[in-house]
Amino acid sequence: MIVQRFVKWCETATSSQRAEGAAILSRALVDGRITEEERPGADAALILLLDDPSPKVRHAMAMELADGRGAPRAVLRALCEDNDSIACIVAGRSPALSDDDLIDLVATGSNALRGAIAGRRLVSTRVAAALAELADAANCVVLLANPGAGIAGISYRRLAERHGDIAAVRGALMARSDLPSTVRQTLILRTGQALAELPMLRNLIGGERADRLAFEACERATALLADNICEGEVAALVEHLRASGQLNVAFLLRTVCGGNIDLFAAALVRLSAMSDRRVRTILADGRQSAFRTLMAAAGLPAASAPLFRCAVAVWRDLAVGRLSVAVEDVPQVIMQRVAGSFADLRGETGFDEIMRFLHRLAGETSRDAARQRARQLAA
CATH class of the missing domain: 1.10.1240 (Methyltransferase, Methionine Synthase (B12-binding Domains); Chain A, domain 1)
Known part of the structure; x- marks a missing residue:
């Protein structure tokens, strides 16, 4: 009726x-x-x-x-x-629309409709995954800025892969407190690449120097990221760096000089296929022959063994009080010890290059410390 x-x-x-x-x-x-x-x-x-x-x-x-x-x-x-x-x-x-309804709308709807779904009060991980796969950059920013959006690690990776070259998306990703460290490291590389490709920078200092500065900035940012991740993310970050070819002597040297022995050990475990217990025993004992065996098993150049062994020894001496030195001076101390104790290795393949990197690292840490003191004085 x-x-x-x-x-x-x-x-x-x-x-x-x-x-x-x-x-x-x-x-x-x-x-x-x-x-x-x-x-x-x-x-x-x-x-x-x-x-x-x-x-x-x-x-x-x-x-x-x-x-x-x-x-x-x-x-x-x-x-x-x-x-x-x-x-x-x-x-x-x-609230009456199911996840299946919303996923179907994401697949068939307009950009405006996807944006509306990305901004819902609550967005499930399934719906977020569909948006990560199909939404444009602007709507992905909406999703990332939504505190009610549950985003899985695999969706974060897809967002970085699809839109990581867009500054707004990189910024929104970096602002998420639950962003996996592996994705953060990918974004570091994308940011460095964007920086190196800036026409103004390349015209100002030249393409080769721009590439080198961007590469060095990514190195430092990755080392800083590695220093601030939780224990549960260490293995994933190590595997990510290994798979992307970044788990090299330079990164490991930054890691050990910065005192991140846990990450250094995890990297050696992954590279050498030795057990965690065996690797940590070698690092703790510091025996030369065992160290060389470990470096060889990890596929690292023989010239790096004395340097890594010396770096671990410096941190061991700091831990037990046999050495008193500021953290920012550790690379300089390592360089001095290596130069004095292993002069016979000069000319060995890779040694001079490693020493040049260590010299650059010592300069970086000294400048960083000076900037920090200047900021404290100005505060």
């Missing part, structure tokens, strides 16, 4: 009146003011309103039904397939 009366009324009502009637009917349904006996008729009336020629009517329905759970699913899905000004209201707010 309700459908018949409603249809008859719609024949003479204006579009504004029909919109008001649609809003009243939708609100009554959401508020639970329609009885079970009246419900089939009300649902049928709403379905009929979907065919109204005026978008005002469907907009009024969307505004009233978007926040409720009682609307017929068929009506909600139909509204989500309407024009964006209507569809985005429902897709962005309705």
Whole structure:
């Protein structure tokens, strides 16, 4: 009966009146003011309103039904397939839409619709995964800025792979507190690449120097990242660096000179295939022959063994109080010890290059310490 009366009324009502009637009917349904006996008729009336020629009517329905759970699913899905000004209201707010509904809308909908879904109060990891795979950069920024979005590690990786060359996406990714360290390191490389490719920088200092500065900045940023990750992420970061070819002598030297012996040990375990216990025993004992065997098993140049052994010994001496030196001076101390004790290795393949890197590292740490003191004095 309700459908018949409603249809008859719609024949003479204006579009504004029909919109008001649609809003009243939708609100009554959401508020639970329609009885079970009246419900089939009300649902049928709403379905009929979907065919109204005026978008005002469907907009009024969307505004009233978007926040409720009682609307017929068929009506909600139909509204989500309407024009964006209507569809985005429902897709962005309705708690009655399932993850499957939302994933389907992400796959088939417009950019505006994806943006509405990315900004929902709560976004499940499944829906976030679909957005990470299909949404454009702007909508991915919306997703990343949404504190109610649950984003899995694999989705973070896809976001970095698809849009990591866009500064806004990199910034939004870096702002997420749950971003895996492996993805952060990937973004470090993408940022360095973007920096090196800046036309202004390349014109100012030349392409070769720009590439070198970007590479060195990525090295330092990666070492800083490695110093600040939790224990549970160490193995994943080590494997990421190994797979991407970054687990080299330079990185390991930065790591051990910075005192991150746990990461250094984890890297040697992965490279050498020795057990964690065996690697840590060798590092603790510091025996020359065992150290050389470890370096060889890890595929590192023989010339690096004395240097790494010396670096570990310096930190061991600091730990037990046999040496008193500022942390920023550790690379300089290591360099002096190596130069004095292993002069006979000069000319051996890789040794001179390693010493040049250590000299650069000592300069970097000294300058960083000076800047820090200057900031403290200026504060």
